[in-house]
Amino acid sequence: MPSARQVLGWKVGLSLLFVLPLLLLPLSYFPDIEIPEYDAVSLIFIRLLGGAFAALLVVEAWGCFDRSSLRAAVIAALAETLIAAGWLWHFVFYGYLSNWPVLGKILILAAATLATAFALLLLISGSGTVFVRPGTTAGDGPSQP
Numbered sequence: 360m361p362s363a364r365q366v367l368g369w370k371v372g373l374s375l376l377f378v379l380p381l382l383l384l385p386l387s388y389f390p391d392i393e394i395p396e397y398d399a400v401s402l403i404f405i406r407l408l409g410g411a412f413a414a415l416l417v418v419e420a421w422g423c424f425d426r427s428s429l430r431a432a433v434i435a436a437l438a439e440t441l442i443a444a445g446w447l448w449h450f451v452f453y454g455y456l457s458n459w460p461v462l463g464k465i466l467i468l469a470a471a472t473l474a475t476a477f478a479l480l481l482l483i484s485g486s487g488t489v490f491v492r493p494g495t496t497a498g499d500g501p502s503q504p
Contacts, residue, residue, distance in 0.1 A: 381409025
């Protein structure tokens with residue numbers, strides 16, 4: 360079973376594949392990867408989404424290196440992956456991608472599958488980190504000195 364730090368490390372590495380295009384890819388290249396082209400006003404939202412996602416990745420990466428920040432990093436990663444998986448699967452199952460080309464659908468399905476997998480891995484490997492209070496161990500209870 361991988362540790363929460365290992366799961367965060369893999370998540371940060373793979374998430375960079377989604378963040379970098381949101382931050383750096385010109386809008387004219389989106390049709391090349393078969394994601395519908397957006398107008399110039401949407402560029403603001405796309406770049407802000409990439410910036411927010413990058414900020415979360417910084418927190419998650421910091422949690423991989425600093426043990427005292429691991430709890431906050433796991434909570435941030437859980438919130439991000441659960442919300443992302445929920446919305447991506449919502450768009451898939453409610454038919455919002457019906458007019459998208461095949462490659463665009465595959466990219467969204469891959470993102471939804473990865474978000475779901477990382478949410479499950481973080482729930483399993485990070486539950487001890489999240490639900491145990493800092494400064495205690497799992498065996499400490501209210502009856503112990």
